[in-house]
Amino acid sequence: MAEPALDALVEALRSLPGVGEKSARRMALHLLQHDRPGAQRLALSLQAAVATVRHCVRCHTFTESELCGICADPQRDARLLCVVETPADQAAMERTGSYAGYYFVLMGRLSPLDGVGVHDIGLRELLARSCQPEVEEVIVATNFTAEGEATAHAVSEALKARDLRVTRLARGVPVGSELEYVDLGTIAHALVDRR
Amino acid sequence: MAEPALDALVEALRSLPGVGEKSARRMALHLLQHDRPGAQRLALSLQAAVATVRHCVRCHTFTESELCGICADPQRDARLLCVVETPADQAAMERTGSYAGYYFVLMGRLSPLDGVGVHDIGLRELLARSCQPEVEEVIVATNFTAEGEATAHAVSEALKARDLRVTRLARGVPVGSELEYVDLGTIAHALVDRR
Numbered sequence: 283m284a285e286p287a288l289d290a291l292v293e294a295l296r297s298l299p300g301v302g303e304k305s306a307r308r309m310a311l312h313l314l315q316h317d318r319p320g321a322q323r324l325a326l327s328l329q330a331a332v333a334t335v336r337h338c339v340r341c342h343t344f345t346e347s348e349l350c351g352i353c354a355d356p357q358r359d360a361r362l363l364c365v366v367e368t369p370a371d372q373a374a375m376e377r378t379g380s381y382a383g384y385y386f387v388l389m390g391r392l393s394p395l396d397g398v399g400v401h402d403i404g405l406r407e408l409l410a411r412s413c414q415p416e417v418e419e420v421i422v423a424t425n426f427t428a429e430g431e432a433t434a435h436a437v438s439e440a441l442k443a444r445d446l447r448v449t450r451l452a453r454g455v456p457v458g459s460e461l462e463y464v465d466l467g468t469i470a471h472a473l474v475d476r477r
Numbered sequence: 478m479a480e481p482a483l484d485a486l487v488e489a490l491r492s493l494p495g496v497g498e499k500s501a502r503r504m505a506l507h508l509l510q511h512d513r514p515g516a517q518r519l520a521l522s523l524q525a526a527v528a529t530v531r532h533c534v535r536c537h538t539f540t541e542s543e544l545c546g547i548c549a550d551p552q553r554d555a556r557l558l559c560v561v562e563t564p565a566d567q568a569a570m571e572r573t574g575s576y577a578g579y580y581f582v583l584m585g586r587l588s589p590l591d592g593v594g595v596h597d598i599g600l601r602e603l604l605a606r607s608c609q610p611e612v613e614e615v616i617v618a619t620n621f622t623a624e625g626e627a628t629a630h631a632v633s634e635a636l637k638a639r640d641l642r643v644t645r646l647a648r649g650v651p652v653g654s655e656l657e658y659v660d661l662g663t664i665a666h667a668l669v670d671r672r
Contacts, residue, residue: 285541287522287529294522297515298493299507300500310526311564312494314539315584318527320492325523327482327489328508328516334482335509344509346480369506389510 288314340411342404343369343387352376352385359383360416365408365437366423367391367430375423383421386411391424392433403433405440412441419447426453483509535606537599538564538582547571547580554578555611560603560632561618562586562625570618578616581606586619586628598628600635607636614642621648 288310295306313321337343338350345351352358362383366372367390375381388403412420422437424430434450441448454472455464483505490501508516532538533545540546547553557578561567562585570576583598607615617632619625629645636643649667650659 285530285539285545287526287541288539291522291526294515294519295493297508297512297519298490298504300503305495307565308495309493311539313492313523314526314530317492320489321523321527324489324492325520325527327486328520328523331482331486331505331509332513332516332520335480344480344483344506346482350480370502 337389338387341385341387342389342407343372343385361418362421363412363417363419364421364423367425367433371423371425388424388433391427391429392436393429400436400440405436408437409440409444412446413444417446419449422448422450426451532584533582536580536582537584537602538567538580556613557616558607558612558614559616559618562620562628566618566620583619583628586622586624587631588624595631595635600631603632604635604639607641608639612641614644617643617645621646 291310292303292306295301295309296303298306301309313324334346335344336346338345338353339348340353341350343350343352347354359382362381363386364375364381364383365386365388366375367388369387369389372385372387375385386404386408388408390398390403392398392400392403411417420437420441422434424433424437438448438450452475453468454475455461455468461469486505487498487501490496490504491498493501496504508519529541530539531541533540533548534543535548536545538545538547542549554577557576558581559570559576559578560581560583561570562583564582564584567580567582570580581599581603583603585593585598587593587595587598606612615632615636617629619628619632633643633645647670648663649670650656650663656664
Protein backbone atom coordinates (compact mmCIF):
# COMPACT_ATOMS: atom_id res chain seq x y z
CA MET A 283 0.00 0.00 0.00
CA ALA A 284 1.93 3.01 -1.22
CA GLU A 285 0.12 6.12 -0.04
CA PRO A 286 2.76 8.85 -0.31
CA ALA A 287 0.81 11.66 1.42
CA LEU A 288 -0.09 9.40 4.34
CA ASP A 289 3.47 8.09 4.65
CA ALA A 290 4.84 11.64 4.49
CA LEU A 291 2.48 12.69 7.28
CA VAL A 292 3.60 9.76 9.46
CA GLU A 293 7.21 10.69 8.79
CA ALA A 294 6.58 14.37 9.61
CA LEU A 295 4.79 13.52 12.87
CA ARG A 296 7.98 11.78 13.97
CA SER A 297 9.60 15.23 14.27
CA LEU A 298 7.59 15.58 17.48
CA PRO A 299 9.62 14.68 20.57
CA GLY A 300 8.74 11.29 22.03
CA VAL A 301 6.79 10.15 18.96
CA GLY A 302 7.99 6.98 17.22
CA GLU A 303 6.81 5.19 14.09
CA LYS A 304 3.87 3.48 15.77
CA SER A 305 2.48 6.52 17.61
CA ALA A 306 2.97 8.64 14.49
CA ARG A 307 0.87 6.23 12.44
CA ARG A 308 -1.80 6.12 15.13
CA MET A 309 -1.88 9.94 15.21
CA ALA A 310 -2.12 10.20 11.42
CA LEU A 311 -4.97 7.67 11.20
CA HIS A 312 -6.80 9.35 14.07
CA LEU A 313 -6.59 12.81 12.49
CA LEU A 314 -7.66 11.60 9.04
CA GLN A 315 -10.47 9.43 10.36
CA HIS A 316 -11.89 11.46 13.21
CA ASP A 317 -10.53 14.98 13.22
CA ARG A 318 -9.74 16.54 9.85
CA PRO A 319 -10.68 20.01 11.15
CA GLY A 320 -8.16 19.44 13.95
CA ALA A 321 -5.52 18.50 11.38
CA GLN A 322 -6.23 21.69 9.41
CA ARG A 323 -6.10 23.75 12.60
CA LEU A 324 -2.80 22.16 13.56
CA ALA A 325 -1.33 22.90 10.12
CA LEU A 326 -2.38 26.54 10.27
CA SER A 327 -1.22 27.08 13.83
CA LEU A 328 2.15 25.50 13.06
CA GLN A 329 2.62 27.93 10.19
CA ALA A 330 1.41 30.89 12.25
CA ALA A 331 3.71 30.03 15.14
CA VAL A 332 6.75 29.52 12.91
CA ALA A 333 6.02 32.86 11.24
CA THR A 334 5.38 34.96 14.36
CA VAL A 335 7.10 33.43 17.39
CA ARG A 336 10.61 34.77 17.93
CA HIS A 337 12.93 35.49 20.82
CA CYS A 338 12.58 38.43 23.19
CA VAL A 339 15.54 40.72 22.52
CA ARG A 340 16.19 41.13 26.26
CA CYS A 341 15.53 37.75 27.88
CA HIS A 342 15.51 35.32 24.92
CA THR A 343 12.19 33.69 25.79
CA PHE A 344 9.59 33.12 23.08
CA THR A 345 7.50 36.15 22.23
CA GLU A 346 5.49 37.52 19.36
CA SER A 347 6.67 41.12 19.88
CA GLU A 348 10.04 42.80 20.25
CA LEU A 349 9.92 42.36 24.03
CA CYS A 350 8.08 39.64 25.95
CA GLY A 351 5.31 40.55 28.38
CA ILE A 352 7.57 40.40 31.42
CA CYS A 353 10.44 42.42 29.93
CA ALA A 354 7.94 45.03 28.73
CA ASP A 355 6.49 45.43 32.23
CA PRO A 356 8.14 48.43 33.97
CA GLN A 357 6.64 47.50 37.36
CA ARG A 358 9.00 44.61 38.06
CA ASP A 359 12.09 44.74 40.26
CA ALA A 360 14.96 45.63 37.91
CA ARG A 361 17.58 44.72 40.53
CA LEU A 362 16.82 41.01 40.20
CA LEU A 363 17.60 38.80 37.22
CA CYS A 364 16.65 35.11 37.33
CA VAL A 365 18.35 32.68 34.93
CA VAL A 366 16.20 29.69 33.89
CA GLU A 367 16.61 26.99 31.26
CA THR A 368 13.28 27.09 29.45
CA PRO A 369 10.02 29.05 29.15
CA ALA A 370 8.37 26.18 31.06
CA ASP A 371 10.73 26.74 34.00
CA GLN A 372 10.03 30.47 33.79
CA ALA A 373 6.30 29.74 33.90
CA ALA A 374 6.82 27.59 37.01
CA MET A 375 8.69 30.47 38.71
CA GLU A 376 5.90 32.86 37.77
CA ARG A 377 3.23 30.55 39.16
CA THR A 378 4.86 30.70 42.61
CA GLY A 379 3.94 34.39 42.71
CA SER A 380 7.03 35.01 44.88
CA TYR A 381 9.39 36.48 42.30
CA ALA A 382 9.01 40.01 40.98
CA GLY A 383 12.25 40.51 39.03
CA TYR A 384 13.16 39.95 35.40
CA TYR A 385 14.40 36.78 33.69
CA PHE A 386 16.98 35.52 31.29
CA VAL A 387 15.92 32.32 29.54
CA LEU A 388 18.84 30.23 28.27
CA MET A 389 16.52 28.22 25.93
CA GLY A 390 18.53 25.13 26.78
CA ARG A 391 21.31 23.86 29.01
CA LEU A 392 24.92 22.95 28.55
CA SER A 393 25.09 19.45 27.19
CA PRO A 394 28.44 18.67 25.55
CA LEU A 395 27.26 15.18 24.56
CA ASP A 396 24.44 16.70 22.51
CA GLY A 397 26.76 19.36 21.13
CA VAL A 398 25.22 22.20 23.17
CA GLY A 399 28.01 24.56 24.27
CA VAL A 400 28.17 27.98 25.91
CA HIS A 401 27.39 29.78 22.65
CA ASP A 402 24.13 27.90 22.22
CA ILE A 403 22.73 29.01 25.56
CA GLY A 404 23.44 32.71 24.94
CA LEU A 405 26.00 33.14 27.72
CA ARG A 406 27.44 36.25 26.07
CA GLU A 407 24.02 37.90 25.91
CA LEU A 408 23.44 36.96 29.54
CA LEU A 409 26.70 38.68 30.51
CA ALA A 410 25.71 41.80 28.59
CA ARG A 411 22.28 41.79 30.23
CA SER A 412 23.75 41.24 33.70
CA CYS A 413 26.09 44.21 33.28
CA GLN A 414 23.27 46.68 32.93
CA PRO A 415 23.70 49.04 35.89
CA GLU A 416 20.33 48.35 37.56
CA VAL A 417 21.03 44.62 38.04
CA GLU A 418 22.28 43.80 41.54
CA GLU A 419 21.64 40.08 41.90
CA VAL A 420 21.55 37.18 39.45
CA ILE A 421 19.58 34.18 40.73
CA VAL A 422 20.65 31.00 38.92
CA ALA A 423 17.54 28.81 38.74
CA THR A 424 18.68 26.11 36.30
CA ASN A 425 17.46 22.61 37.08
CA PHE A 426 19.08 20.45 39.74
CA THR A 427 20.15 17.84 37.20
CA ALA A 428 23.71 17.09 36.15
CA GLU A 429 23.36 19.29 33.06
CA GLY A 430 21.53 22.03 34.95
CA GLU A 431 24.28 22.08 37.60
CA ALA A 432 26.99 22.27 34.94
CA THR A 433 25.10 25.15 33.35
CA ALA A 434 24.78 26.89 36.72
CA HIS A 435 28.52 26.46 37.25
CA ALA A 436 29.35 27.97 33.84
CA VAL A 437 26.99 30.91 34.45
CA SER A 438 28.42 31.58 37.92
CA GLU A 439 32.00 31.40 36.65
CA ALA A 440 31.23 33.79 33.81
CA LEU A 441 29.64 36.31 36.19
CA LYS A 442 32.34 36.05 38.85
CA ALA A 443 34.43 38.98 37.67
CA ARG A 444 31.48 41.39 37.75
CA ASP A 445 30.37 43.29 40.81
CA LEU A 446 27.19 41.22 41.27
CA ARG A 447 25.63 38.95 43.82
CA VAL A 448 25.20 35.54 42.17
CA THR A 449 22.88 33.15 44.04
CA ARG A 450 21.45 29.71 43.39
CA LEU A 451 17.99 28.42 44.36
CA ALA A 452 18.23 26.58 47.69
CA ARG A 453 18.41 22.82 47.55
CA GLY A 454 16.51 21.00 50.25
CA VAL A 455 13.64 18.85 51.31
CA PRO A 456 10.49 19.51 49.22
CA VAL A 457 7.57 21.09 51.07
CA GLY A 458 5.08 18.46 52.26
CA SER A 459 7.46 15.52 52.03
CA GLU A 460 8.44 13.04 54.74
CA LEU A 461 12.15 12.57 55.39
CA GLU A 462 11.80 8.80 55.20
CA TYR A 463 10.93 9.05 51.51
CA VAL A 464 13.34 11.79 50.45
CA ASP A 465 16.52 10.65 48.69
CA LEU A 466 19.75 10.80 50.66
CA GLY A 467 21.51 13.36 48.46
CA THR A 468 18.67 15.81 49.04
CA ILE A 469 18.79 15.32 52.80
CA ALA A 470 22.57 15.74 52.80
CA HIS A 471 22.24 19.02 50.87
CA ALA A 472 19.46 20.22 53.16
CA LEU A 473 21.74 19.52 56.13
CA VAL A 474 24.66 21.47 54.62
CA ASP A 475 22.41 24.39 53.67
CA ARG A 476 20.53 24.40 56.99
CA ARG A 477 19.68 27.78 58.45
CA MET B 478 2.78 35.92 29.07
CA ALA B 479 0.09 36.09 26.42
CA GLU B 480 1.54 34.68 23.21
CA PRO B 481 -1.55 33.86 21.14
CA ALA B 482 0.20 32.00 18.29
CA LEU B 483 2.15 29.83 20.74
CA ASP B 484 -0.94 29.13 22.85
CA ALA B 485 -2.95 28.29 19.72
CA LEU B 486 -0.23 25.84 18.65
CA VAL B 487 -0.27 24.14 22.07
CA GLU B 488 -4.05 23.92 21.89
CA ALA B 489 -3.93 22.48 18.34
CA LEU B 490 -1.32 19.86 19.30
CA ARG B 491 -3.79 18.58 21.88
CA SER B 492 -5.91 17.25 18.97
CA LEU B 493 -3.33 14.47 18.72
CA PRO B 494 -4.40 11.31 20.56
CA GLY B 495 -2.59 10.80 23.85
CA VAL B 496 -1.21 14.35 23.98
CA GLY B 497 -2.15 16.46 27.01
CA GLU B 498 -1.42 20.05 27.94
CA LYS B 499 2.10 19.37 29.19
CA SER B 500 3.27 17.22 26.26
CA ALA B 501 1.70 19.66 23.83
CA ARG B 502 3.68 22.54 25.34
CA ARG B 503 6.87 20.50 25.28
CA MET B 504 6.27 19.62 21.60
CA ALA B 505 5.57 23.26 20.68
CA LEU B 506 8.71 24.55 22.43
CA HIS B 507 10.79 21.79 20.87
CA LEU B 508 9.60 22.54 17.34
CA LEU B 509 10.05 26.30 17.70
CA GLN B 510 13.44 26.06 19.36
CA HIS B 511 15.07 23.15 17.56
CA ASP B 512 13.12 22.12 14.49
CA ARG B 513 11.32 24.88 12.60
CA PRO B 514 11.87 23.08 9.28
CA GLY B 515 10.20 20.03 10.86
CA ALA B 516 7.26 22.19 11.93
CA GLN B 517 6.89 23.56 8.38
CA ARG B 518 7.13 20.04 6.95
CA LEU B 519 4.48 18.82 9.39
CA ALA B 520 2.15 21.69 8.45
CA LEU B 521 2.50 20.99 4.74
CA SER B 522 2.10 17.24 5.07
CA LEU B 523 -1.01 17.67 7.23
CA GLN B 524 -2.55 19.84 4.53
CA ALA B 525 -1.50 17.47 1.75
CA ALA B 526 -2.88 14.44 3.58
CA VAL B 527 -6.20 16.14 4.40
CA ALA B 528 -6.49 17.19 0.76
CA THR B 529 -5.58 13.87 -0.88
CA VAL B 530 -6.27 10.98 1.49
CA ARG B 531 -9.77 9.54 1.11
CA HIS B 532 -11.50 6.20 1.46
CA CYS B 533 -11.21 3.37 -1.04
CA VAL B 534 -14.63 3.01 -2.64
CA ARG B 535 -14.51 -0.77 -2.24
CA CYS B 536 -12.87 -1.52 1.10
CA HIS B 537 -13.02 1.85 2.93
CA THR B 538 -9.33 1.94 3.85
CA PHE B 539 -7.33 5.13 3.31
CA THR B 540 -6.11 5.67 -0.21
CA GLU B 541 -5.10 8.51 -2.47
CA SER B 542 -6.81 7.05 -5.55
CA GLU B 543 -10.28 5.74 -6.30
CA LEU B 544 -9.23 2.21 -5.27
CA CYS B 545 -6.53 1.27 -2.77
CA GLY B 546 -3.54 -0.75 -3.91
CA ILE B 547 -5.00 -4.05 -2.72
CA CYS B 548 -8.47 -3.56 -4.22
CA ALA B 549 -6.85 -2.49 -7.49
CA ASP B 550 -4.79 -5.70 -7.63
CA PRO B 551 -6.56 -8.29 -9.84
CA GLN B 552 -4.19 -11.09 -8.71
CA ARG B 553 -5.75 -11.57 -5.29
CA ASP B 554 -8.23 -14.25 -4.33
CA ALA B 555 -11.67 -12.71 -4.88
CA ARG B 556 -13.41 -15.50 -2.97
CA LEU B 557 -12.05 -14.27 0.35
CA LEU B 558 -13.02 -11.06 2.16
CA CYS B 559 -11.34 -10.23 5.47
CA VAL B 560 -13.02 -7.70 7.81
CA VAL B 561 -10.61 -5.71 9.99
CA GLU B 562 -11.06 -2.68 12.24
CA THR B 563 -8.28 -0.38 11.04
CA PRO B 564 -5.64 0.07 8.34
CA ALA B 565 -3.06 -0.84 11.02
CA ASP B 566 -4.78 -4.21 11.53
CA GLN B 567 -4.90 -4.68 7.77
CA ALA B 568 -1.16 -3.96 7.60
CA ALA B 569 -0.54 -6.59 10.30
CA MET B 570 -2.53 -9.16 8.28
CA GLU B 571 -0.53 -8.26 5.17
CA ARG B 572 2.77 -8.64 7.00
CA THR B 573 1.94 -12.26 7.81
CA GLY B 574 2.11 -12.99 4.08
CA SER B 575 -0.46 -15.75 4.57
CA TYR B 576 -3.57 -14.01 3.30
CA ALA B 577 -4.21 -13.42 -0.40
CA GLY B 578 -7.82 -12.22 -0.44
CA TYR B 579 -9.37 -8.76 -0.29
CA TYR B 580 -10.32 -6.68 2.75
CA PHE B 581 -13.08 -4.57 4.16
CA VAL B 582 -11.82 -2.02 6.67
CA LEU B 583 -14.46 -0.88 9.17
CA MET B 584 -12.38 2.19 10.14
CA GLY B 585 -13.51 1.67 13.73
CA ARG B 586 -15.42 -0.71 15.95
CA LEU B 587 -18.80 -0.72 17.61
CA SER B 588 -18.58 1.31 20.78
CA PRO B 589 -21.97 2.44 22.04
CA LEU B 590 -20.39 4.33 24.94
CA ASP B 591 -18.44 6.50 22.49
CA GLY B 592 -21.48 6.84 20.25
CA VAL B 593 -20.13 4.55 17.51
CA GLY B 594 -23.00 2.52 16.09
CA VAL B 595 -23.48 0.20 13.12
CA HIS B 596 -23.80 3.12 10.68
CA ASP B 597 -20.39 4.50 11.63
CA ILE B 598 -18.57 1.29 10.80
CA GLY B 599 -20.10 0.98 7.33
CA LEU B 600 -22.02 -2.23 7.97
CA ARG B 601 -24.35 -1.57 5.07
CA GLU B 602 -21.44 -1.13 2.64
CA LEU B 603 -19.90 -4.32 4.03
CA LEU B 604 -23.15 -6.18 3.30
CA ALA B 605 -23.24 -4.83 -0.24
CA ARG B 606 -19.59 -5.80 -0.75
CA SER B 607 -20.15 -9.29 0.67
CA CYS B 608 -23.05 -9.91 -1.68
CA GLN B 609 -20.91 -9.59 -4.75
CA PRO B 610 -21.13 -13.01 -6.42
CA GLU B 611 -17.41 -13.87 -6.29
CA VAL B 612 -17.24 -13.68 -2.46
CA GLU B 613 -17.53 -17.10 -0.81
CA GLU B 614 -16.11 -16.55 2.67
CA VAL B 615 -15.98 -13.57 5.02
CA ILE B 616 -13.22 -13.82 7.64
CA VAL B 617 -14.02 -11.61 10.61
CA ALA B 618 -10.66 -10.42 11.96
CA THR B 619 -11.74 -7.71 14.40
CA ASN B 620 -9.71 -7.51 17.60
CA PHE B 621 -10.26 -9.89 20.50
CA THR B 622 -11.32 -7.09 22.82
CA ALA B 623 -14.82 -6.55 24.20
CA GLU B 624 -15.59 -3.98 21.49
CA GLY B 625 -13.97 -6.07 18.76
CA GLU B 626 -16.02 -9.11 19.82
CA ALA B 627 -19.23 -7.07 19.82
CA THR B 628 -18.35 -5.81 16.34
CA ALA B 629 -17.65 -9.37 15.16
CA HIS B 630 -21.02 -10.43 16.54
CA ALA B 631 -22.84 -7.63 14.73
CA VAL B 632 -21.04 -8.42 11.47
CA SER B 633 -21.79 -12.13 11.74
CA GLU B 634 -25.46 -11.50 12.54
CA ALA B 635 -25.79 -9.14 9.59
CA LEU B 636 -24.23 -11.68 7.21
CA LYS B 637 -26.19 -14.67 8.54
CA ALA B 638 -29.05 -14.49 6.03
CA ARG B 639 -26.67 -14.56 3.04
CA ASP B 640 -25.32 -17.70 1.49
CA LEU B 641 -21.78 -17.17 2.79
CA ARG B 642 -19.27 -18.88 5.02
CA VAL B 643 -18.54 -16.50 7.90
CA THR B 644 -15.45 -17.38 9.96
CA ARG B 645 -13.55 -15.77 12.82
CA LEU B 646 -9.77 -15.82 13.38
CA ALA B 647 -8.91 -18.65 15.78
CA ARG B 648 -8.38 -17.77 19.40
CA GLY B 649 -5.63 -19.66 21.13
CA VAL B 650 -2.21 -19.70 22.71
CA PRO B 651 0.21 -17.28 21.00
CA VAL B 652 3.08 -18.89 19.10
CA GLY B 653 6.23 -19.05 21.23
CA SER B 654 4.49 -18.68 24.58
CA GLU B 655 4.64 -20.96 27.61
CA LEU B 656 1.31 -22.14 29.03
CA GLU B 657 2.35 -21.12 32.52
CA TYR B 658 2.37 -17.46 31.51
CA VAL B 659 -0.72 -17.41 29.27
CA ASP B 660 -3.91 -16.00 30.79
CA LEU B 661 -6.61 -18.48 31.73
CA GLY B 662 -9.27 -17.18 29.35
CA THR B 663 -6.91 -17.76 26.42
CA ILE B 664 -6.14 -21.32 27.54
CA ALA B 665 -9.85 -22.03 28.02
CA HIS B 666 -10.58 -20.79 24.50
CA ALA B 667 -7.68 -22.77 23.05
CA LEU B 668 -9.09 -25.88 24.74
CA VAL B 669 -12.57 -25.35 23.33
CA ASP B 670 -11.23 -24.61 19.86
CA ARG B 671 -8.73 -27.51 19.93
CA ARG B 672 -8.27 -29.44 16.71
